[in-house]
Amino acid sequence: MEETFDFPGDLVAAQLELHRVRSELSALYKRLPWSVVPLPGWTHTKEGGRAYESTFPDSPGWTDEEKQQVNDVRARQMELVTHIFAHDFWASCPDPVAARSALKHVTEAGAAPTRDA
Secondary structure: OOOOOOOOOOHHHHHHHHHHHHHHHHHHHHHHOOOOOOOOOOOEOOOOOOOOEEEEEOOOOOHHHHHHHHHHHHHHHHHHHHHHHHHOOOOOOHHHHHHHHHOOOOOOOOOOHHHHH
């Protein structure tokens, strides 16, 4: 038997926005310097027991604008997580664990995949 969930529209919208916000945050972290504060770079070699070599360039740190941008995106992420977590839907859902898993895989079309029960 396949189990489907009739998610409220605002819950689906919040989950879809959460996907977008997490993607935005990931892209932001990838383009920012590796350290928030200015730090010198380094190189680690396999000598001394390291499994692989790694090199990090000097980090100029993040600008105040970059810090604010990260803070804003992270705050939005937290708002969405809180909205999803505290939504009234979960109180009436017979299987909230399966429903939460299905909601995480909701698509832009608004349909969550079904699962075999």
